[in-house]
Amino acid sequence: MNIKMGVAKAGIKPSGDYDILVLKFPPSVYSAVFTKNSLAAAPVIYDRLVCSLQDKISAIVVNSGNANAGTGQEGFENAEKMAQITAESLGIDKEEVLVFSTGVIGVQLPMDKVKDGIETASSSLQELDLELAARAISTTDAFYKYYETNGLIEDKVFTVKGIAKGAGMIHPNMATMLAYIFTDVKIDKPTLDQITKLVVDRTFNSISVDGCESTNDSFVIVATGESDVEINDSNKLYFAKKVYEVALELAKMIVKDGEGATKLIEINVHQAFSKDEARKIAESIALSNLFKTAMFGNDPNWGRILAAVGQTHIGIDFSQVKLYLGDFLLYSGQPLEFDKKQASEYLKNNKEIRIDLYLGRGEEEWTYYTCDLGYKYVEINAEYTT
Amino acid sequence: MNIKMGVAKAGIKPSGDYDILVLKFPPSVYSAVFTKNSLAAAPVIYDRLVCSLQDKISAIVVNSGNANAGTGQEGFENAEKMAQITAESLGIDKEEVLVFSTGVIGVQLPMDKVKDGIETASSSLQELDLELAARAISTTDAFYKYYETNGLIEDKVFTVKGIAKGAGMIHPNMATMLAYIFTDVKIDKPTLDQITKLVVDRTFNSISVDGCESTNDSFVIVATGESDVEINDSNKLYFAKKVYEVALELAKMIVKDGEGATKLIEINVHQAFSKDEARKIAESIALSNLFKTAMFGNDPNWGRILAAVGQTHIGIDFSQVKLYLGDFLLYSGQPLEFDKKQASEYLKNNKEIRIDLYLGRGEEEWTYYTCDLGYKYVEINAEYTT
Known part of the structure; x- marks a missing residue:
């Protein structure tokens, strides 16, 4: 893909590492989604204008080390200056530039x-170097997040590449801090917008590290149209799956890098009445501090999972509910005898944990990704600005 | 007040301490509010029937050490047996007994x-001993919670006494784990119900330790009618204030005892468009893990406060917003220069922290109480059942 990049160490980040990324490409179709936080950062407010x-x-230009959020009129002018x-x-x-x-919030x-x-x-x-680009946009990230894949449509190859950053303050809506995906297919903007919504809902909007929604969350997909692959109604699902693959891998990397996380937890809610219901329930579990500390402590405390389900106030009939932790059936309409020690070993020995909750009241499902909550989260966040 | 109590060490609590409380009083007007969690515990389901x-x-009979929640039909039968x-x-x-x-959840x-x-x-x-009663209903509580006050109406004295328990899994709705208030006034049930709603909304439903709503939260107020004070339209506000005083003190004790908490944080939202808006904003701040870890770290990080405000998606005009931490004005339409070291000292040297947020868009206000989030919360909750 004809995507060029440049980086610089401008001295915005205290660490002195790369903190400016410039991406340059031919005029391209794009789709962008931003945080819904009403304290949207200045660049988000500016970009929304450009996108309209x-x-x-x-x-695309990105600086790391300063969020330019909560910075009022001066902040907006600085975004425009960038x-x-x-x-x-x-x-x-x-007008061809997104910023x-x-x-950190609140500093000019x-x-x-x-x-x-x-x-x-x-x-x-220089040529696009995903790792270096990811490094230049990173802040508290413990590792750099990038992923790429190829697809084949009518024997013609297309590429999807992505970078992301984010570790704390991760929660919908929207994306999750910053994520950029590039592809070389030919596609019209309405179709790209549609695919973006579909993909973002199931990936960046279905992860949570700490339930805190950032002021800067942004996701952009850029389609340069350089390849011979043209997306139409008959192949758009296949293309969407490829974009989904890249977005999901990036989203999962962000959760894995959740501040202080030791585990990636996949929460699958099945047999819900509606997608929305399945999502609300999965999200309620993913956000429960009590659940997340239990996971950190390798404690198969299913009571906290079901309490989080109940906290949605959705009228679940718990006599129909089945709950699995990995392969362990913990609850089936009532508490079951299970090998607590083995279930705890499963939690201790795996970096990726799977929870399956069957509601027994419908056909819809949703998957949400979260991480455990440990001492390190407190350590990282108790001393961030001072 | 003619309220008798008995306690026992039944061996339900692992510690071996008192775990049964029986309260006996003359047939009395009462009002009760329960958790809205749809995994309501068996005693809550049973009590709702009685109350109707x-x-x-x-x-009133209470056992501590076992929540009888998530226990299905057998659990319900056990509540009725109690x-x-x-x-x-x-x-x-x-039918005269509430249970x-x-x-712990999920054990018969x-x-x-x-x-x-x-x-x-x-x-x-024996005679009602508030401290002993509070002790018998406690679980992870670090101290016992009780409070009493007197009032005078037309030269006649009345009394309001309360006990509560709770430290973790504290969040509306409802009360917060368990709280009981006794008074000797003469009052009709509709008036007592009205006062209960008013008081609980501003006290037990305006506190949060960890955003997790318990399956067992219950609040009961009992009016024995033994005193010569009769509550009517002209004095009910005065009486409500006395009940509010007791409820607020109990609620604040629960937050102070928030698992691992080092600070009680009072969040006052002023100049909101509606009470509901003020409450949503105060609650969003109170629930933010990022805000709570900053408070633990004595970090006057106002960006996290405003980000939590924005997370409500309410269309606040931040150019009109003023934010105080104690007496420090941190933000007034834009970031202000302030003495970070002194503001941090304020956080370090005070066990009770005050935040005042002025929205500049109305007349309504709400106050929410929360605590900071530290290592100890993780420690307590990572190893509770195993």
């Missing part, structure tokens, strides 16, 4: 450093 | 022990 006007974009500087450096229009920031961007960083990055463009 | 039929009750045993031991009707359980009650305990407690009735 522009059918194609050709550059677009302006990027456009000038790359020789394109300002993103991630990091050091615009001198940002300007130098964008100019440095723009003047040293 | 009975205008007066004359006994009422039956209590009624027989006290020589009253089964409560608190402790050891009915032999329960029976012996209730019989022992019922045969050794």
Whole structure:
């Protein structure tokens, strides 16, 4: 894919590592989704304006280390300046640039450093290196998140590549901190928008680290149209699955990197009356601090799972409910005898835990991903700004 | 007040401490509120039936150490048996008894022990001792919660006494684990029901330790009518304030005893468009793990407070918002310069923290109480059943 990138160490991040990423590509169809937090960061407010006007974009600029959120009018002007500087450096229009920031909330961007960083990055463009790009947008991430796959439509190859960042403050809505996916298919914007909604709902909007919704969450997919593959009604599901594969892998990486997490927990709710019901129940379990600390302690405490189900206030008939932890049936209309020690061993010995809850009242299902809650989460978040 | 109590060490609690409480009083007007969790515990399901039929009750029985929740039909029958045993031991009707359980979820009650305990407690009735009663209903509580006050209406004295238990799994709705208030005024049931709703909304339903709603939360107020004070339209507000005083003190004790908490945090939302809006915003702050870990770390990180406000998706105009931490103005339409070190000292040196958020869009307010989130919460909850 004809996607160029540049990075710079602008000195925004305290660590001194890369904190500016510039991505440059041919004018491309795109789709973007942003946080619903009403304290939306300045770049989110700015980007929403651009998205309402522009059918194609050709550059993305990201700074890490400062979220430019809660920064009022000055913050908004700084976001616009970032677009302006990027456009000038790359020789394109300002309206072709989307701007993103991630990091600490409530501090004005050091615009001198940002300007130098964008100019440095723009003047040293190279081929897209997913790992380096992911590194430049990372903050508290313990590892860099990227993934790619190929697909074949009528013997023609297309590619889907993605990068993401995020570890704390991860919860819908929306994406989850920052995620970008690039593909080279030819596709119209309405179809890409439709696929984006479908995919984001089942991936970035179905993960939670701590139930806290960020002010900066953004997801963008860019389709350069360089390949010979043209997406139409007969192949769009196949293409959507490929995008889903990349998005899901990125989303799961974010949960695995949940601040202080030792386990990725997949919560499958089956036999629900509706998708919405299945999702609400899966989400309620995923957000329960009591459940998450039990998982950290390798404690097969199914009472906390069912209590979280009940907290939705959905009128479940618990005499019809079955609950599995891995292969262990813990509850089937009533408490069952099970080998607590073995179930605890399952939790202790696996980094990926599976929970299956059968409601016995319908056909719909939803999967939610979360992590456990341990001492390290407290440690990381008790001393972030000071 | 003519309220007798008996306690017993029935061996339900692993600690071996008191785990049965029987309260006996003259047939009295009462009002009760229960959890909205759809996995309501067996005693809650049983009590709801009693409440729908009975205008007066004359006994309360509580066991601690086992919640009798998630226990199916057998659990329901055991709750009814507890009422039956209590009624027989006290020589009253089964329908005059309310039953409560608190402790671990999903284990059947050891009915032999329960029976012996209730019989022992019922045969050794004594004057109401608030501390001992609170002790008998406690589980992970670090201290016993009780409070009393007097009031004067037309030169006649009345009394309001309360006990409560609860430390974890504390979140509306309802009360918060268990709370009982006794008063000797003469009052009709509709007025008592009205006052109960008013008081519970502003106290037990406005506190959160971990956002997890228990399956057993119950609040009962009993008015024996022994005093010469008769509650009517002209004095009911005064009486309600006295009940509120007791309920608020008990509710704040529960938050102070929040598992692992080092601080009680009072969140006041002012100038909201409606009470409901003020409450939603206060609650969103109170539930934010990121906010709560910052408080634990003595970090005046106002960005996390405003992000939690934004997470409600209410369309706040943040240029009109003012935020105080204690006396420190942190934000006024934009980030302000403030002495971070001094603000951090304020957090470090006070056990009771006050946050005032002015929305600048109305006249309504709400206060929510929460605690910080520290290592100890993880420790307590990672190893509760195993």
